[in-house]
Structure formats: C-alpha cells, structure tokens
Amino acid sequence: MxxxxxxxxxxxxxxxxxxxxxxxxxxxxxxxxxxxxxxxxxxxxxxxxxxxxxxxxxxxxxxxxxxxxxxxxxxxxxxxxxxxxxxxxxxxxxxxxxxxxxxxxxxxxxxxxxxxxxxxxxxxxxxxxxxxxxxxxxxxxxxxxxxxxxxxxxxxxxxxxxxxxxxxxxxxxxxxxxxxxxxxxxxxxxxxxxxxxxxxxxxxxxxxxxxxxxxxxxxxxxxxSSYMKFDIAELLVDQPFVAMDILRDAGLEASLHGETVHVSLESYESCQDEIGRILKNAGLTIKGIEKVPPSLEDVFVTLVEGRE
Ligand SMILES: Nc1ncnc2c1ncn2[C@@H]1O[C@H](COP(=O)(O)OP(=O)(O)OP(=O)(O)O)[C@@H](O)[C@H]1O
Ligand SMILES: [Mg+2]
The missing domain is CATH 3.40.50.300 (P-loop containing nucleotide triphosphate hydrolases)
Structure with missing residues (x-):
C-alpha cells in the first residue's frame, strides 16, 4: 500500500x-x-x-x-x-x-x-x-x-x-x-x-x-485567521523607517510592509487616534491610515516577536 x-x-x-x-x-x-x-x-x-x-x-x-x-x-x-x-x-x-x-x-x-x-x-x-x-x-x-x-x-x-x-x-x-x-x-x-x-x-x-x-x-x-488575534493598522507616512522606530519606542508592535508601516493593535478603533498623536508629536504626518486584513507576514512577525 x-x-x-x-x-x-x-x-x-x-x-x-x-x-x-x-x-x-x-x-x-x-x-x-x-x-x-x-x-x-x-x-x-x-x-x-x-x-x-x-x-x-x-x-x-x-x-x-x-x-x-x-x-x-x-x-x-x-x-x-x-x-x-x-x-x-x-x-x-x-x-x-x-x-x-x-x-x-x-x-x-x-x-x-x-x-x-x-x-x-x-x-x-x-x-x-x-x-x-x-x-x-x-x-x-x-x-x-x-x-x-x-x-x-x-x-x-x-x-x-x-x-x-x-x-x-x-x-x-x-x-x-x-x-x-x-x-x-x-x-x-x-x-x-x-x-x-x-x-x-x-x-x-x-x-x-x-x-x-x-x-x-x-x-x-x-x-x-486563527493566529492573528490583533487588528492591523496600515499607515502611509513620509518616513516609514522613522515612524516604525517611533511606534516601537512607544511600545507598539510595528513592522515595515513595502512603503507602509503595519501596527498590530488590540483594537483598531480604540487605538487609531493614539497612533496619530504619537506620530504627530514626533513631527511626522500620516498620509493615510486604514484597517487591513492580516497578511502572512503580519502573522509571522507577530508570532515570532511574541516569542522573543
Ligand atoms: N554543524 C553545525 N554545528 C553547530 N551548529 C550548527 C550546525 N549547523 C547548524 N547549526 C546551528 O543550528 C541552528 C539552526 O541552523 P539552520 O541552518 O538549520 O537554520 P535555518 O532555519 O536554516 O536558518 P536560515 O534561514 O538562516 O537558513 C543555528 O543556530 C545554526 O548556527
Ligand atoms: Mg537554512
């Protein structure tokens, strides 16, 4: 057989x-x-x-x-x-x-x-x-x-x-x-x-x-679907690298996705304003922010960072 x-x-x-x-x-x-x-x-x-x-x-x-x-x-x-x-x-x-x-x-x-x-x-x-x-x-x-x-x-x-x-x-x-x-x-x-x-x-x-x-x-x-408990906010900003560092310094989980920055959040709706505030205080302008479905990369980054 x-x-x-x-x-x-x-x-x-x-x-x-x-x-x-x-x-x-x-x-x-x-x-x-x-x-x-x-x-x-x-x-x-x-x-x-x-x-x-x-x-x-x-x-x-x-x-x-x-x-x-x-x-x-x-x-x-x-x-x-x-x-x-x-x-x-x-x-x-x-x-x-x-x-x-x-x-x-x-x-x-x-x-x-x-x-x-x-x-x-x-x-x-x-x-x-x-x-x-x-x-x-x-x-x-x-x-x-x-x-x-x-x-x-x-x-x-x-x-x-x-x-x-x-x-x-x-x-x-x-x-x-x-x-x-x-x-x-x-x-x-x-x-x-x-x-x-x-x-x-x-x-x-x-x-x-x-x-x-x-x-x-x-x-x-x-x-x-099963491993991604978080919402993903996708940000369009002028300096994605800098924005990522600032968000990480503020204790958020942020990663680069092409030209955009992805941030995993407990709830997109309740954190959206705070992200805007953090970046604005650092002198960065958000050109766009939206909730997106998690990509495999988000799952990967979240799972691996969760272990480190
Ligand atoms: N012959 C060896 N002697 C000692 N340590 C080894 C040996 N081969 C691999 N390792 C160690 O085992 C671990 C796993 O290595 P491995 O090459 O399997 O990783 P990997 O997942 O293929 O990584 P990459 O994505 O970089 O290719 C590493 O820490 C590596 O340094
Ligand atoms: Mg290998």
Missing part, C-alpha cells in the same frame, strides 16, 4: 553539542502537497531538511520519507528525493552541460533515459543556448533553474528546496513558482523553505518553526 504521507516524522531532534537546533518536531506532509517550512534565520529549517534527506543523522526521533525509514534506509531515501541546497550545489567552473552530466551520473539516471532527461533540463531551465557556458557566467535566475533541473534529473517523487529563490529577481521567482506548481500538479511532493511571505501564500500548508520548535501550522488562510 502506498503511504498517504510523503514525509512523516515524530520527535525529530538534532543537537550540536549542548545546543538543540531542532527540538522534537512532528511533521506530516501529504503526497502531492506543496509544503512550506518557515522560520527566522537559525530556526532549524536547513538542519531539518538535511536530516530528512539522509545527509545528517538525527540525535533522536523517528520517521519516514517516501515510506523509507530515516535511520535505516537513508540510501533508499536519497534515490527517491531531489534536494536543492540553500547554496545551489552547482560546479561554477564547469559548463551547464558538464554539470548536467555530472548530476545524471550521481543520480544514476539510466543510460536509456539520459539523453531525454538532459534535454528536458535544458528545456525546463530555458538554457539551451548557454549549454557550453561555465555556470559562473550565468545570471542568478538561470542558475537557480539549472540547480532545480539537476536536483530532479532522476525524477524523484519528493523534492526538497531550501530557500530556492533567495537572491533571484521577482520575475525569476514567479517563474520558479510556476515550475513548483507544475511539479505538484504532476503529483510530486514539494517541501520548500522561504523567507518570502508572498511565496508562502502559494503553499498548501505551512509550518512555522522558531528556535527548533514548531510554533504554528495550518493552511495560509487558517494561519491568518
């Missing part, structure tokens, strides 16, 4: 000496799901992914990836997953084609499929005309697509992507997410970490970790 879950772990823990990087994490990821694994820097995302990929051994806990046991079947797991590490693991001095050749060797792509899979990567990454160029000469977005292609040359059913879009431009990010959605549409499971909340919104389900522990989980809309 095929398991319902692509990833199922219980109590997964990783200690480095006295320091606990991942602390008794339970996760279930359904087959075909786009699963977003979020958390601030150092939360333990990459460490968790490396344990799931069989690259480092857990300190304790149990679980399966693709139905294979993380303790006893790491080699089987490696054959069934694709892994794109946080720093794309391409060889910069080698050409595009040489990288594809190298990874198809690593992943034991069968001889009769090699030609077809290599052509598939060149096409998927839209990189045909650069195939003889060294990777170091490629733009970030191209490198990223090539790294994804190389990670899934062997057509694994489960794909781990560790911050695949960090440092690439918005258009490339969008194209990359189109690829992720296509893969999920074909029934593949995508386990992805990101710091971009607009991307997190594209995931079917999210787990947020902080200092190695899970602090929230659900679909993006569940997270927005």
């Amino acid at each position: 095929v398991d319902e879950y692509a990833v199922e772990i219980k109590g997964l823990t990783k200690k480095f000496g006295d320091f606990t990087a991942v602390d008794r994490i339970d996760l279930k990821v359904r087959r075909g799901e786009i699963f977003g694994f979020l958390g601030p820097n150092g939360a333990g995302k990459s460490t968790t992914i490396k344990m799931l990929c069989g690259l480092i051994m857990p300190s304790s806990g149990s679980g399966t990836v693709g139905g294979f046991d993380i303790w006893t079947e790491p080699e089987e797991i490696k054959m069934n997953i694709g892994y794109m590490s946080q720093r794309f693991s391409l060889y910069e001095e080698l050409t595009v084609m040489e990288n594809i050749d190298f990874f198809s060797g690593i992943y034991n792509v069968p001889r009769n499929k090699k030609k077809q899979r290599k052509a598939w990567v060149l096409n998927m990454a839209q990189i045909e005309e650069k195939k003889d160029h060294p990777v170091k000469t490629l733009a970030g977005g191209l490198k990223q697509r090539l790294a994804l292609g190389c990670a899934i040359l062997h057509e694994p059913p489960i794909i781990f992507l560790d911050e695949p879009t960090s440092g690439v431009d918005p258009l490339s990010r969008r194209n990359f997410w189109r690829l992720i959605e296509e893969m999920a549409g074909e029934g593949k499971t995508v386990f992805v970490t990101t710091h971009y909340m607009d991307e997190a919104d594209n995931c079917h389900r999210l787990v947020l970790i902080h200092r190695g522990k899970i602090i929230a989980e659900g679909t993006p809309s569940e997270l927005r």
Whole structure:
C-alpha cells in the first residue's frame, strides 16, 4: 500500500553539542502537497531538511520519507528525493552541460533515459543556448533553474528546496513558482523553505518553526485567521523607517510592509487616534491610515516577536 504521507516524522531532534537546533518536531506532509517550512534565520529549517534527506543523522526521533525509514534506509531515501541546497550545489567552473552530466551520473539516471532527461533540463531551465557556458557566467535566475533541473534529473517523487529563490529577481521567482506548481500538479511532493511571505501564500500548508520548535501550522488562510488575534493598522507616512522606530519606542508592535508601516493593535478603533498623536508629536504626518486584513507576514512577525 502506498503511504498517504510523503514525509512523516515524530520527535525529530538534532543537537550540536549542548545546543538543540531542532527540538522534537512532528511533521506530516501529504503526497502531492506543496509544503512550506518557515522560520527566522537559525530556526532549524536547513538542519531539518538535511536530516530528512539522509545527509545528517538525527540525535533522536523517528520517521519516514517516501515510506523509507530515516535511520535505516537513508540510501533508499536519497534515490527517491531531489534536494536543492540553500547554496545551489552547482560546479561554477564547469559548463551547464558538464554539470548536467555530472548530476545524471550521481543520480544514476539510466543510460536509456539520459539523453531525454538532459534535454528536458535544458528545456525546463530555458538554457539551451548557454549549454557550453561555465555556470559562473550565468545570471542568478538561470542558475537557480539549472540547480532545480539537476536536483530532479532522476525524477524523484519528493523534492526538497531550501530557500530556492533567495537572491533571484521577482520575475525569476514567479517563474520558479510556476515550475513548483507544475511539479505538484504532476503529483510530486514539494517541501520548500522561504523567507518570502508572498511565496508562502502559494503553499498548501505551512509550518512555522522558531528556535527548533514548531510554533504554528495550518493552511495560509487558517494561519491568518486563527493566529492573528490583533487588528492591523496600515499607515502611509513620509518616513516609514522613522515612524516604525517611533511606534516601537512607544511600545507598539510595528513592522515595515513595502512603503507602509503595519501596527498590530488590540483594537483598531480604540487605538487609531493614539497612533496619530504619537506620530504627530514626533513631527511626522500620516498620509493615510486604514484597517487591513492580516497578511502572512503580519502573522509571522507577530508570532515570532511574541516569542522573543
Ligand atoms: N554543524 C553545525 N554545528 C553547530 N551548529 C550548527 C550546525 N549547523 C547548524 N547549526 C546551528 O543550528 C541552528 C539552526 O541552523 P539552520 O541552518 O538549520 O537554520 P535555518 O532555519 O536554516 O536558518 P536560515 O534561514 O538562516 O537558513 C543555528 O543556530 C545554526 O548556527
Ligand atoms: Mg537554512
């Protein structure tokens, strides 16, 4: 019988000496799901992914990836997953084609499929005309697509992507997410970490970790509605950075959202005037203030700051 879950772990823990990087994490990821694994820097995302990929051994806990046991079947797991590490693991001095050749060797792509899979990567990454160029000469977005292609040359059913879009431009990010959605549409499971909340919104389900522990989980809309007890005031001001600092000094929870400042409040109606007063006293003019529905970023900031 095929398991319902692509990833199922219980109590997964990783200690480095006295320091606990991942602390008794339970996760279930359904087959075909786009699963977003979020958390601030150092939360333990990459460490968790490396344990799931069989690259480092857990300190304790149990679980399966693709139905294979993380303790006893790491080699089987490696054959069934694709892994794109946080720093794309391409060889910069080698050409595009040489990288594809190298990874198809690593992943034991069968001889009769090699030609077809290599052509598939060149096409998927839209990189045909650069195939003889060294990777170091490629733009970030191209490198990223090539790294994804190389990670899934062997057509694994489960794909781990560790911050695949960090440092690439918005258009490339969008194209990359189109690829992720296509893969999920074909029934593949995508386990992805990101710091971009607009991307997190594209995931079917999210787990947020902080200092190695899970602090929230659900679909993006569940997270927005159940974890956001506060009202959000969105302010348009001349100097958003300065305004944010002033509001924080006044004891409010304020963060930047593009050109605007978001403030979480117990009640928008009863605090609106006070915000106006605080900023006016500091010599700033509010050009606009309104109550907005919480974004995932608001939820993230509120949950993480609540813990710190
Ligand atoms: N090999 C190691 N030895 C000691 N500490 C480590 C090791 N690898 C990671 N850590 C620590 O474990 C914690 C979690 O690191 P990890 O890389 O998993 O975080 P992350 O959530 O991926 O962060 P980021 O968003 O910055 O990539 C960090 O405090 C990190 O310094
Ligand atoms: Mg990381």
